[in-house]
Amino acid sequence: MDRAEIDKLIETLEQGQLHDSLPAGQARSEDIAQALGALDEDARDLVLGLLDDTKAAEVLAASDENVQEDMAPRLTRERLVRLLDEMDPDDAADIVAHLPEDAQATVLAGLEREHGNEVRQLQRYEPESAGGVMTTDVVAVETSATARDALMHVGAADQPEVIGTVFVVDVGGRLVGVVSLKDLLTTDLETTVGGFMDTDVISVGVDEDQEEAARLVDHYGLTSIPVVDAAGHLKGVITVDDIIDVLEEEASEDMMRMAGTAVTHPMTETVMARLRARAPWLSITLFGTFLAGLLLEFIERTWFASQVDQLVRSVADVGGDKATAYKMLLYYIPLIGGMAGNVGTQSSTIMVRGFATGEVDPTRPRRVLGDEMLLALMIGVASGAIVGVLVGMTHPTMAGLGVIVGAALPCAILCAAAAGTLVPFACHKIQVDPAYAAGPFLLTLNDLAAYVIYFWVAVTLMGSLGLVVP
Numbered sequence: 001m002d003r004a005e006i007d008k009l010i011e012t013l014e015q016g017q018l019h020d021s022l023p024a025g026q027a028r029s030e031d032i033a034q035a036l037g038a039l040d041e042d043a044r045d046l047v048l049g050l051l052d053d054t055k056a057a058e059v060l061a062a063s064d065e066n067v068q069e070d071m072a073p074r075l076t077r078e079r080l081v082r083l084l085d086e087m088d089p090d091d092a093a094d095i096v097a098h099l100p101e102d103a104q105a106t107v108l109a110g111l112e113r114e115h116g117n118e119v120r121q122l123q124r125y126e127p128e129s130a131g132g133v134m135t136t137d138v139v140a141v142e143t144s145a146t147a148r149d150a151l152m153h154v155g156a157a158d159q160p161e162v163i164g165t166v167f168v169v170d171v172g173g174r175l176v177g178v179v180s181l182k183d184l185l186t187t188d189l190e191t192t193v194g195g196f197m198d199t200d201v202i203s204v205g206v207d208e209d210q211e212e213a214a215r216l217v218d219h220y221g222l223t224s225i226p227v228v229d230a231a232g233h234l235k236g237v238i239t240v241d242d243i244i245d246v247l248e249e250e251a252s253e254d255m256m257r258m259a260g261t262a263v264t265h266p267m268t269e270t271v272m273a274r275l276r277a278r279a280p281w282l283s284i285t286l287f288g289t290f291l292a293g294l295l296l297e298f299i300e301r302t303w304f305a306s307q308v309d310q311l312v313r314s315v316a317d318v319g320g321d322k323a324t325a326y327k328m329l330l331y332y333i334p335l336i337g338g339m340a341g342n343v344g345t346q347s348s349t350i351m352v353r354g355f356a357t358g359e360v361d362p363t364r365p366r367r368v369l370g371d372e373m374l375l376a377l378m379i380g381v382a383s384g385a386i387v388g389v390l391v392g393m394t395h396p397t398m399a400g401l402g403v404i405v406g407a408a409l410p411c412a413i414l415c416a417a418a419a420g421t422l423v424p425f426a427c428h429k430i431q432v433d434p435a436y437a438a439g440p441f442l443l444t445l446n447d448l449a450a451y452v453i454y455f456w457v458a459v460t461l462m463g464s465l466g467l468v469v470p
Helices: 003-015 030-035 041-049 053-062 067-072 078-087 091-098 099-111 113-123 147-156 179-187 211-218 240-259 271-305 304-317 320-357 366-394 399-429 434-465
Strands: 140-142 164-169 177-181 222-229 234-239
Touching: 003 140, 003 177, 003 234, 003 304, 030 041, 030 177, 041 053, 053 211, 067 211, 067 366, 078 091, 078 099, 091 099, 099 113, 099 240, 113 234, 140 147, 147 164, 147 179, 164 179, 164 234, 177 179, 177 222, 177 234, 211 234, 211 240, 222 366, 234 240, 271 320, 320 366, 320 399, 366 399, 399 434
Parallel strands: 140 164
Antiparallel strands: 164 177, 222 234
């Protein structure tokens, strides 16, 4: 985002008109949070500084995890404490987790006592467990309470996240039932809730994986699910908005794993963080396709040496060493195509998922193209250098072959990254679902471009390199 766009956003926030359909002063926190993802650190600080504490707390709580991790440590202790006191305990716990350990204790000490205790309790659980995503803001009454007592308890609750349900516990705090708000309103007010509660309660263990909680909510069609410990004590509740976040997160993780990149959406991460996430998977492709090339060479030399030599000489109309050099170029076609294809697939997957989650604006490719091309250049240069050395080591008398493969690989990867980034934008532009169209089109385009680039580089360099064999 350039300076003019930042100034426009700040002006819009000052006027409270981020969303065209809203009057001044009612800009949606979620829209502001999404906009923060496209800003640099200084711009984010400016934007958050323009908002009052209540609005800023809503925006920070709704922001992407990477934005929270970036912004929370830079806020003054006094303001951060005020913002955390405005948040639900589960959101506040997520923010505190992004602070250095020494700062966490200081900030927690500044929170309101009850709120601080709730946040500390949530910090005990693993982030991706049911306890890690639950909220402790839950309305619960004992079995001996009357319908009148339960209604008064609901009315006195401080913004309960589950307003339509009251959980019922025994004297020891163990979950034994649930009553709906409708039942409370239509039942005699002096009737005890233990007499008409529903005892068939679906719950999830506090240490269970968040994905299990999401599965139960989906399977039983729930709007919330209580969280209990091993002894059955009610610890909190996971609401449908948290379940949606979990499902989205798990879906993104699965897609990113399939593409061989980070398990979280990487667009808000630094280029180096993205490189570290992709490098291990691309290394597998690099060495795997290099070995595939050696395997092709072994098969050709073992079973088809004379036939292939004759075919290459007849097609290329050359003989001797030059024909052999052309033939050896064929061994590295899988490497060029495989690496380019994987990089292109990663870029395409990131863009398509970014469209779905709102982390990438499908009308503004320039925001992401620069970083993707820089990342592709780094991957291409590193891969080219590695494979060039490997080719030189396995064919010491043909060092020029390593130069050709090492030079062609970055070019093919750059082209694939550009295609993988831009093809989803083009699909969106012509109103075609990029999730369907980008894959087949991209694979075809990457193969054609990679092979053309490879052989163009080879033909260009072979003469100047004096590529010969003994």
